Amino acid sequence: METNQYEELSEVLELTENQKLRLYIYQERQNKNIKQDNKDATQSTEEKREKRQKILDIEDDVTRQNAIAKNIELFN
Secondary structure (H helix, E strand, O other): OOHHHHHHHHHHOOOOHHHHHHHHHHHHHHHHHHHHHHHHHHHHHHHHHHHHHHHHOOOOHHHHHHHHHHOHHHHO
16 A cells, blocks of 8 residues: 555544554555565566576586476476
8 A cells, every 4th residue: 555545544544643653664564575575576586587597508408408397497
């Protein structure tokens, strides 16, 4: 949720100052978690791409095919 949505929600629900503070803290925590999840997903994608490229760089056909078979999830 966006900040203004939380503000509107707190007004509609007629939250006390303490409840508004808790809602704000919750919002900050959620935003931090979302940013971390996005960062982790980006790192994971980059790691998969690097592993896939290392396998594709193997010159020996049989060795490369075996590596692809063992790591098929990287190529889906």
